[in-house]
Amino acid sequence: MSSSPSTPVIPWSSEDMARRAAREIPAGAVVNLGIGLPTQVADYLPVGHAWLHSENGLLGMGPFPFEGDEDPNLINAGKQTVTILPGGSTFDSAASFAMIRGGHVDLAILGAMQVSATGDLANWAVPGGKVMGIGGAMDLASGCRHVIAMMQHVTKKQEHKLVSACDYPLTAARVVSLVITDLGVFEPSGDGFRVVELAPGVTRDYAQARTGAPLG
Amino acid sequence: MIGRHRDKVIASVAEALAPVTDGMTILVGGFGLSGNPEALIRGVIERGVRDLTLVSNNAGNLGKGLAQWLRAGILRKVICSYIGGNDELHTRRASGEIAVEINPQGTLVERMRAAGAGIPAFYTPTGVGTVVEHGKETKEIDGRRYVLERALPGDIALVRAHVADRFGNLRFWRTARSIPTTFTSPASTSTASSTSPSTRTRSSSAP
Numbered sequence: 001m002s003s004s005p006s007t008p009v010i011p012w013s014s015e016d017m018a019r020r021a022a023r024e025i026p027a028g029a030v031v032n033l034g035i036g037l038p039t040q041v042a043d044y045l046p047v048g049h050a051w052l053h054s055e056n057g058l059l060g061m062g063p064f065p066f067e068g069d070e071d072p073n074l075i076n077a078g079k080q081t082v083t084i085l086p087g088g089s090t091f092d093s094a095a096s097f098a099m100i101r102g103g104h105v106d107l108a109i110l111g112a113m114q115v116s117a118t119g120d121l122a123n124w125a126v127p128g129g130k131v132m133g134i135g136g137a138m139d140l141a142s143g144c145r146h147v148i149a150m151m152q153h154v155t156k157k158q159e160h161k162l163v164s165a166c167d168y169p170l171t172a173a174r175v176v177s178l179v180i181t182d183l184g185v186f187e188p189s190g191d192g193f194r195v196v197e198l199a200p201g202v203t204r205d206y207a208q209a210r211t212g213a214p215l216g
Numbered sequence: 217m218i219g220r221h222r223d224k225v226i227a228s229v230a231e232a233l234a235p236v237t238d239g240m241t242i243l244v245g246g247f248g249l250s251g252n253p254e255a256l257i258r259g260v261i262e263r264g265v266r267d268l269t270l271v272s273n274n275a276g277n278l279g280k281g282l283a284q285w286l287r288a289g290i291l292r293k294v295i296c297s298y299i300g301g302n303d304e305l306h307t308r309r310a311s312g313e314i315a316v317e318i319n320p321q322g323t324l325v326e327r328m329r330a331a332g333a334g335i336p337a338f339y340t341p342t343g344v345g346t347v348v349e350h351g352k353e354t355k356e357i358d359g360r361r362y363v364l365e366r367a368l369p370g371d372i373a374l375v376r377a378h379v380a381d382r383f384g385n386l387r388f389w390r391t392a393r394s395i396p397t398t399f400t401s402p403a404s405t406s407t408a409s410s411t412s413p414s415t416r417t418r419s420s421s422a423p
Contacts, residue, residue, distance in 0.1 A: 055321065056247045057394035072250060073378075073392035079248035079277075090390050093247075093273075094329040094398045097322030101342060120345075130306060131318065133298035139322035139342045173345035 009201040011153075011182040016199070019044045021109055021150055021180050026050075030059070032100070032140055034110035035078040037150045041109055048085060053105050055136040057096045060088020077136060100136070100143040108144035110137070112151040112179070114166040117213040119176040119188040121149060122168035141172035153181035153210050160212030162186060162193055183207050192216050224384040229259035232407050236260060236372060239292075241269040243328065243399040244282060245375035248274060251392035252281040253376040255409050260374070261288045269293040271328070271370060273321065273395055276302050286314070295368070297321035320348060325395070327368035331402030337366045373403035380408055 012020065014037055022044035025031055032053045033041050042052060042063070052061040054076040061076060062083035070081040074090075084090070099105055114122040124137045141147055151161055162179060178196070179186045184207060185196040192214035198207060208215045226232045233256065236242070242260070246252035260268075261284060268291050275296045276283030285291055286304045293315040299305050308314040319327070320342045330338050339362035343349050353364040375395075377386035386400075386408055400406040 054391075057391050071390060074390040075248060075250050079250070084390070090393055092398045093321070093325040093394045096394065097325055101322055101326075101340065132300050133296065133318050134320045134348070135298040135300075136321040138320040138346060138348065142341050142344065143322070170346045 007201045012199045017180050029106040032105050032108045036111045038109040055096050057091050060085045097139050100139050103145055105144045107146045108140045109148045112149035114161050114163055114168045115149045115176050115179050116166045117164050117188050117192050119174045120166050121171045121176050122166040123171050125169045137171050141175050146177050147175045148178045149176045150180045153183040163212035189216055223382045225382045229255050233259045233263050235405055236263055236265050238265050239267045240371040243271045243370040243373040243403055245395045245399050247394050248277050251376050253374045253409050256374040266290050267292045271295045273297050275305055297324045323365050325398045328398055328402040331367035331369040337364055340365055370403040373399045373406040375408045377408045
């Protein structure tokens with residue numbers, strides 16, 4: 001598949017990526033949306049489509065509250081005030097992480113720094129950088145039944161983020177089943193990434209030049 | 217212990233914190249700025265104890281709450297899951313003033329749950345293949361690898377509840393429950409302040 005050199009590359013915006021990620025969520029699924037980019041996925045889910053889990057102890061999370069309706073004791077894992085839907089529940093942290101570790105959360109959509117061809121995820125620390133902490137990242141990555149990573153395809157310095165092997169500290173090994181970037185949707189296949197979908201104007205060659213492992 | 221069904225409501229923070237002594241391991245509830253027992257946090261500083269080990273998810277956030285303990289210089293060690301924008305902890309960690317141990321959040325809370333439930337250690341999949349497993353025993357069970365994590369008991373837990381009664385029963389509101397209820401079980405003593413400012417409850421949760 002080739003396109004003429006004049007076809008403009010239109011990378012997906014973060015809204016496009018969130019809309020695309022929302023399509024991966026089956027009705028009734030229990031889903032944890034990570035801090036940052038993945039939080040936006042909720043904007044593209046009909047209210048009540050899925051059970052949103054927040055690891056600080058909330059299942060059945062609703063939209064952000066209107067101004068004046070905020071409850072400082074009803075927050076998500078990103079410490080933003082949220083709402084709770086009818087049928088939702090709150091619980092202590094030990095129960096919340098038992099849900100995660102025990103495989104009761106169907107899907108986690110997480111931000112990422114690097115994803116390897118074998119599905120390794122690195123999203124908690126930059127080598128030589130200030131250690132911000134782990135939070136729920138390792139539990140979510142290793143405990144949820146499926147993990148989708150969402151990230152820009154390359155760093156601001158144009159370094160690869162889809163790689164053969166992560167050189168950033170790992171969050172969990174062999175857990176990512178799908179990567180959604182501004183250039184498309186990619187599936188770790190062991191020795192590379194299978195192209196599932198490409199953003200408008202993005203050719204396989206264009207994506208390959210920005211990927212640190214073979215695209216299949 | 218006999219006679220523990222006394223009225224547990226205590227009139228002052230100072231009296232509630234009387235059991236706190238130098239070198240203790242203190243578990244403090246709160247996630248971000250939600251559920252922090254502010255009055256008790258201030259009370260520990262006023263009590264003048266030192267060399268404390270603090271167990272908390274964030275160990276202070278945006279300069280508030282437990283950040284006061286960092287500034288007061290009363291901590292020897294912090295066990296937490298996320299530092300994030302807590303610059304005061306970053307600085308004291310870098311200078312070596314405070315030892316910092318970072319655990320995955322689910323491992324941190326399960327270590328405390330285990331301590332409260334009489335379980336000395338447990339195998340978890342979280343952290344396998346990462347820096348978290350360094351120096352720890354690992355084991356393959358039914359084809360999957362796990363890392364052995366030890367229980368984390370505390371000497372006293374400080375939590376903020378929504379409502380407390382004289383028997384030491386606590387109610388929490390919404391997500392302010394998250395860390396506090398996990399924290400009360402492994403401590404030999406739990407001290408709660410309710411949102412009603414005149415009411416403090418100290419309840420022993422030892423079996």
